[in-house]
Amino acid sequence: MSAINSLRTYLQVLESAGQLNRVKRPVSLEHELANVAATFARQGKGGVLFERPQGSEWPIFANGVVNQHQAALALGCTVAEVSDRMGEALLPQNGIQPQRVEEAAWKENVLRGDAVDIRKLPIPTHGEFDGGPFITGGVTVSRDPVSGRGNLSYNRMQVLGPHTFGFNVNEWRHVMQFYKVQQAKNEPLPIAIAIGLDPAIMIAAGCRTDADELTIAGAIRGAPVHTARGVTTDLDIPAEAEIVVEGFLVPNERRPEGPLAEFHGYYGEIWQSPVFEVTAICFRSQPIFQTIIPGWAEHIYLGNVLPREPLLLEYVRHVSQGVTALHIPPYANGFMAVVQIQKSNPGEPKNVCLAAFTAHVNIRQVVVVDPDVNIFDPADVLWALTNRVEWSKDVFMVPGAQGHEMDPTSDERGVQTKLGIDATYKPERRDYGARIRYPEVDLSKYV
Ligand SMILES: Cc1cc2nc3c(=O)[nH]c(=O)nc-3n(C[C@H](O)[C@H](O)[C@H](O)COP(=O)(O)O)c2cc1C
Ligand SMILES: [Mn+2]
Numbered sequence: 001m002s003a004i005n006s007l008r009t010y011l012q013v014l015e016s017a018g019q020l021n022r023v024k025r026p027v028s029l030e031h032e033l034a035n036v037a038a039t040f041a042r043q044g045k046g047g048v049l050f051e052r053p054q055g056s057e058w059p060i061f062a063n064g065v066v067n068q069h070q071a072a073l074a075l076g077c078t079v080a081e082v083s084d085r086m087g088e089a090l091l092p093q094n095g096i097q098p099q100r101v102e103e104a105a106w107k108e109n110v111l112r113g114d115a116v117d118i119r120k121l122p123i124p125t126h127g128e129f130d131g132g133p134f135i136t137g138g139v140t141v142s143r144d145p146v147s148g149r150g151n152l153s154y155n156r157m158q159v160l161g162p163h164t165f166g167f168n169v170n171e172w173r174h175v176m177q178f179y180k181v182q183q184a185k186n187e188p189l190p191i192a193i194a195i196g197l198d199p200a201i202m203i204a205a206g207c208r209t210d211a212d213e214l215t216i217a218g219a220i221r222g223a224p225v226h227t228a229r230g231v232t233t234d235l236d237i238p239a240e241a242e243i244v245v246e247g248f249l250v251p252n253e254r255r256p257e258g259p260l261a262e263f264h265g266y267y268g269e270i271w272q273s274p275v276f277e278v279t280a281i282c283f284r285s286q287p288i289f290q291t292i293i294p295g296w297a298e299h300i301y302l303g304n305v306l307p308r309e310p311l312l313l314e315y316v317r318h319v320s321q322g323v324t325a326l327h328i329p330p331y332a333n334g335f336m337a338v339v340q341i342q343k344s345n346p347g348e349p350k351n352v353c354l355a356a357f358t359a360h361v362n363i364r365q366v367v368v369v370d371p372d373v374n375i376f377d378p379a380d381v382l383w384a385l386t387n388r389v390e391w392s393k394d395v396f397m398v399p400g401a402q403g404h405e406m407d408p409t410s411d412e413r414g415v416q417t418k419l420g421i422d423a424t425y426k427p428e429r430r431d432y433g434a435r436i437r438y439p440e441v442d443l444s445k446y447v
Contacts (some may be wrong), residue, residue, distance in 0.1 A: 001221065001223045002076050002200070002221045002222055002223070004199065004200065005221060005223070006198050007196045007197055007198055007288055007290065010064070010074070011061070013073055014046060014047045014070065017073055018046075019045070019046030019069060019073065020048075020049060021040055021045055021048045021049070022049050023036060023048055023049065023050045023051060023052075024052065026052045026054050027050050027052070027054065029053055029054060029055065029056070029122060029125065030124070030125045031127075033050055033060065033062070033126075033291075034124060034125075034126035034127065034293050037063050038296050040066075041066040041293065041297040042297075046066060046067060046069065046070050047063045047064060047070065048061070048062050048063050049061050049288075050062070053122050053124075055122070056122035058122050058287055058288065058289050060122055060124070060289045060290070060291060061196070062290070062291050062293060062298075063293070063297075064137075064199055065202065065203065065301045065302060066301060067297070068082060068327075068376045070199075074200070075199075075203075076222075080325060082309070083325075083326055084313070085220075086203075086306050086307070087309075088219070089204075089219040089220045090207060090209070090219075090307075090310055091219075092211060095211055095218060095219050096215055096219050096225075097212075097218065098212070098215070098217075098227045098236060099225070100227050100229070100236055101226045101228055101239055103228065103239070104228035104237070104239040104241070105239070105240070105284035105285075106228075106237075106241055106242065106243060106244045106283055106284050106287075107228065107282060108284050109282065109284070109285065110231050110280055111280065111282075112231070112280045116278050116279070116280065116281055118159055118162065118163060118278055119162060121243075121281070123159060123289075123291075124291055126260075126261060126291070126293055126294050127260065127294060127295065129261075129267045130259065130260050130261060130267075130294070131158060131257070131258050131259050131260065131270070132158055132159060133158070134156050134157060134159075134294070135156070135157040135193065135195070135291075136154075136156050136260075136294050137195065137202075137291040138154075138157065138193035138194065138245070139152050139153070139154065139193065139194045139201060139202065139205040139238075140152065140153045140154065140175060140191055140192075140193055140205075141192045141193070141235050141237050142175050142178055142189065142235070143178070143235060144177075145181045145182055145189070146181060150212035150235075150236060151174050151175065151178070151212060151213060152204060152205040152212070152213035152214060152217075153175050153205060153213075154205055155168050155169050156168045156260055157193070158257045158258070158260075160255060163277060163279075164275060164276070164277060164278070165275070165276040166256070166257025166258075167257070167273055167276040168260075168271055168273050169273065169274060175189075175191075179274060182249075183251040183252055185251075186251050187251060188248035188250060189248060189249040190233040190235055190246075190247075191233075191235070191246075191276065192233055192235045192245065192247075193244065193245040194243075195241060195242060195243040195244070195245070195289060195290050196243055196288050196289065196290045197238060197240070197242075198240065199220075200218075200221045201214070201225065202302060203216075203217070203220060203302060203306055204216035204217035204220065205302070206302035206303050206306065207306075207307040208307065214238075225238055226240065230244070230246045230280070231246065231282060232246045232247075232279040232280040233247075242284055242287035243281070243282070243283040243287050243289065244280075244281075244282040244283070245281055246278070246279050246280040246281075247276055247277050247278040247279045247280070248277055249274045249277075250274065250275045250276075253274070254273060254274060254275070256270045256271070256273075257270065257271050257272075257273040258271050258273075260295075261294040261295030262294070262295055263295060263299055263300060263303055263333060263334065263406075264333050264335075264404075264407060265295060266295075268406075297331075300334055301330050303334070304328060304330075304333070304334025304362065305334065308328055308360055308362070309326060309327065311359050311360060312328065312337055312356055312359045312360060315355040315356060315358065315359035316339055316355045316356055319348075319354075319355040320343075320348050320355075321344075322343055322344055322348065323339060323341050323352070324340045324341060324342055324371050325339075325340040326375070327375045327376060328363075329375075329376075329378065329381075334362050335364045335404070336363070336365040336367070337356045337363050337366050337367070338367045338369060338381055339352050339353075339356060339366060339368050339369070339375075340369050340373065341368060341369075341370070341424070343370075343424055346428065349368035349420075349424050350368075353366040353368060353421070353422070357401065357418045357420070361402055361403060361404060361414070362403065362404045362407070363418075364409070364410075364419065365418070365419045365420075365421070367384070368420075368421065368424055369381065369384045369423050369424060370384070370424045370425055373423075384424075385421065385423050388423045388425050388426070389421060389423050390426075394421060394423070395419065395421050396419075396420050397418065398417065398418040398420075399417045400415055400417070401415070401417065402414055403415070403416040403418070
């Protein structure tokens with residue numbers, strides 16, 4: 001069973017691992033906070049707790065999972081085990097059902113009716129061209145009106161008024177399916193937004209499954225997630241959340257919402273989105289608000305890295321017994337995979353590329369490397385690309401293949417060229433002997 005069962009216990013774990021940075025000086029919610037968090041992420045320094053965001057009594061946490069070290073801490077495993085741990089957590093038979101409890105700290109403070117004003121929440125405006133303040137790090141809790149099962153998802157929410165959000169939801173999402181069922185009856189869809197959560201729930205909410213994503217969170221924790229009934233909805237909401245915003249999606253109404261920094265690295269368009277009317281804001285005393293920097297490392301980790309590596313692993317292992325590790329690097333927005341293999345045949349790396357292309361539509365570039373290359377280090381991957389690829393022989397393309405419609409290199413229907421690169425060493429071409437290695441040492445012993 002994991003020692004982490006709340007945001008607060010996770011912060012302790014991050015702090016003891018040197019992956020929590022406390023920012024004590026006042027920081028503006030408008031762009032500055034996002035710029036600081038994005039810089040910490042880019043420099044590999046992990047989580048940030050803004051202790052004094054301007055105009056807010058509540059601290060704000062950003063960068064829950066922005067690097068492989070944090071992913072390992074969140075999943076309770078080593079850096080190399082992350083994709084296998086996720087694979088286990090995603091197996092339906094390993095799911096652990098949530099457990100309902102009476103008490104929840106967020107019931108300590110409840111604002112309803114005229115007391116509701118979402119503009120008082122410390123919601124940052126992140127990207128330079130974002131349309132305004134957006135909740136990006138809240139997890140949507142909903143329920144299938146037909147089967148009654150629970151559901152978690154991420155939906156960005158733009159502040160449109162004192163108790164109104166624009167609520168982004170793509171056509172093929174479960175939440176959209178539930179919304180349409182209610183809309184046909186002209187009835188609202190109750191939802192609750194849980195903010196300030198442990199990483200098991202954050203990771204589970206980014207996964208696609210037909211079950212309640214809380215069962216995946218349970219599998220990651222090795223224990224059931226406790227939930228409590230909402231105060232104005234009958235939804236089962238994670239009891240350890242710092243803040244809960246309850247309400248409903250209005251049937252048959254759409255309003256413009258956007259733009260926002262998107263996962264592919266550009267700003268999206270303005271969408272005509274459902275409207276979320278808030279009926280209650282609940283929070284524990286001195287709560288911690290949480291945000292995800294949109295279009296940056298955590299967004300990609302939760303949406304495109306952790307949920308997808310297991311399926312890719314399954315496909316590449318199917319064609320090669322020699323696969324030793326795999327990573328979808330967050331810096332490539334989920335469009336690339338790096339596969340490490342101990343090859344036994346010179347043609348094997350190319351088969352591995354083909355398998356990765358077909359495992360997930362988003363995968364456009366695959367780089368295959370040897371076991372001596374650190375797939376989590378972009379510099380080492382570039383080293384292999386530079387020193388082990390003969391470009392006229394080791395690269396192949398699949399033009400006219402299907403990719404993601406929002407991939408910046410594909411056309412409007414997602415048609416694009418996939419690229420496979422065998423960046424393994426070819427001793428049959430030329431013998432170089434050993435690669436230079438200076439083993440890494442613990443620098444704290446020397447400085
Ligand atoms: C940080 C983050 C933000 C996301 N924002 C949205 C969003 O605004 N709209 C949307 O439809 N999907 C968004 N997604 C993707 C879905 O939330 C996610 O794929 C989820 O699994 C969908 O669950 P569902 O099918 O159960 O509704 C986001 C994912 C992440 C990780
Ligand atoms: Mn779902």
